[in-house]
Amino acid sequence: MTLPESMRPTRRHVLDLDDFTRHEIETVLDTAIGMKEILSREIAQVPTLRGVSVVNMFYEESTRTRISFELAAKALSANVVNFTARGSSVEKGESLLDTMRTLQALGADILVLRHSYAGTAHLLAQHFRGAIINAGDGSHAHPTQALLDLFTLRDKLGTLERRHIVIVGDILHSRVARSNLWGLTTMGAHITLCAPPTLLGNEQFWLDTWPDLRIVYSLEAALQDADAVIVLRLQRERQEAGLLPSLREYAQFFALTSARLQAAHAGMLVLHPGPMNEGIEIAPDVAISAQSVIEEQVTNGVAVRMALLYHLALHLRRKGA
């Protein structure tokens, strides 16, 4: 596959979407269309990244993101190794940087990092000679999730320009929400945030950073005229930390139920980054309704990650040459 000059990759790391231009996002999404075609072939594998070593460094539980990255790397014929914090030298007290240096010495070209502390991807990017992909760091950023959401939304809505997207749930602690805000606003979408104040944090921050953004406490009101809603996972710890009186009350006022779905615009899409707490933030019948694109998000995730791996590897090769 050859890329036109305007799509030649210049990016070394993917840490967040805050430094992506609209053109760059579109390039990644367009590349992902081609990758999705590869995935639909009888033999869903191409030799493009043969000899490139990808290490999935997962310091936090994850099923779909890790498998998605693994399948993406394999579809491009890269060598892929999974590293999880359990059963590694981390348990013996090795630091993140030491582990990174070890993986570097073992020949890793691209590190995919998932970590429960914000800023860890930036930390590795300062010291690693290859490329870093942030697969979620604390409450900070989850750029590949946001890109696959953008891909899914663009695919279904045709464009993101002036489309109205609602994000509902634990926005304060959500890396998905943060990265999506950068990506969606860069693509010209209008955003409404919906959550109780304890899960929004400093509301002025959102309004100052994205002046067109709206904050609404009522989900019914938020969903009026929405083209799509991204439902966030509610961690049970939030209730234990006292941010919510009860999960029951949260579900009563903020869950996406079929009644709320029916009251909204008929074609409104439903997205969820997973894993879902069915019955808390989303009703089970909504998750499998015709408007739900949750399964497609997962499928698209592989294509989007293939596109990123491809771009980063090309850049590494060009630099190396």
Next chain:
Amino acid sequence: MRYLITHGMIIDPSQRVATIGHILIEAGKVARMYEMTDRLPEADPDLVIIDAHGCLVTPGFTDLHVHLREPGEEHKETIATGTQAAARGGFTTICAMPNTHPAYDTPAVVRHVRQIARDVGTVQVEVIGAATVGRQGRTLTEMASLVEAGCIAFSDDGSPISDPAVMRNALAYSRMLDVPIMSHCEDTRLNKGWAMHEGAVSMRLGLPGYPAAAEEVQIARDITLAAMTGGHLHVCHVSTAGGVELIRHARQHGVRITAEVSPHHLTLTDRWVLGTLDAPPSAAQGSLTQRLDQYSHIYAAGIQSMRQSADLPLPAWLNPTLLPPFHTSTRVSPPLRTEADVEALIAGLADGTLDAIATDHAPHALVDKQCEYGLAACGISGLETALGLVLTLVHRGALDMLNAIACLTEGPARVLKRTPSSLRIGTQADLVIIDPDYQWIVDVNQFVSKGKNSPLHGQRLKGRVMLTMVAGQIVHQELGFGMTPRATPVASRLEGILNTDDDDA
């Protein structure tokens, strides 16, 4: 040895003196002052002349808040290295905080520390005793015995006393000893898991926040307890505008309260945690990736080659975009706050609400900082950059020089209820010579402190300690400083540059 310091601008806040002249040091004491017109003593092989042309000569500084890490964490700092760093920073007396292992909570430990300080310390070390046993916040230490052993104040710094009844008793009991209780004001229930100041930057970075309120509610609590008991409350490292306001109000109502502020809280903000993110194009061009590449070479190669003395063009002081995002050198407790807080702290210093500038020098080993931001040890190695930071306030007109020096000399003495260090004839010669116009670039690898943890690495500062003297002995001297006549004092040289247009006319 006798020393004659010539042609210096002598600034002595304790005497309200600011004049150009010469000082003779003999037998460890200030022996004589000369005016410019006076005849100087005869040349004498025993008399060392130190030319301080263009420099300030001031009493030695006192730092109320230093972590020397000994005993227990000697890999981070020792009394020897910490006092050497203090000498470099112009501090002739430093007060050691008790968060050591073991804590300074028994007379034996305190005597031991004081003995080491006498043996190896280059400056005077005072010991702050723990307020509660093991700094656990439950049982008061034997304060009277500790004062007998040499403690000059009490604090559980770093571990705030959460039980108000314990704090009440500490303030009440210490009254008979007439020593301050130095309170690290933090309600730890309001900032669980915190990594930085709670505000726009923490929201942006997804880092757990430490709201200003977590400091303010504890200051308010302690003020109420100090008012009730009549004890002397000293608020450590105030970092919030609300904290300054509470202290101002308490002072006006006669509460026995003093307070300190650190150089970094007076000059840096939470913007520093953001680093290169959102850097203006002029400061850092290209994508984040390219910027990461740019500063990695600065960090790897060191910046020795960039080091120069005078005549550097002065850009805006202190540029947060030299740091990568999430740089752990910016993690400190209390955290770097907002610009509004910085302005309120400066105003608090200027109007006397805050008594002293204290470094909260908190050295850490590299491994304590080279990790995830939220796991990094809190603290900045501050002794060697304190004056440079404080002078940024003077140079931009936010604080006058006499006031700045007073906050490093008279203010801390007031907190400790001591006679301030002074240049009066007959007093012990603890003094500092400062070149206020000397420009230099901070290079943490040049620190004598073991703690290289400073967000100021690579920043340009204007103003430097050239010589420090304790009891008439030189404990720090910039290479060759004062030994040859400084024919063109920096101040007049700068004047010449500024006046070139007039010369041409």
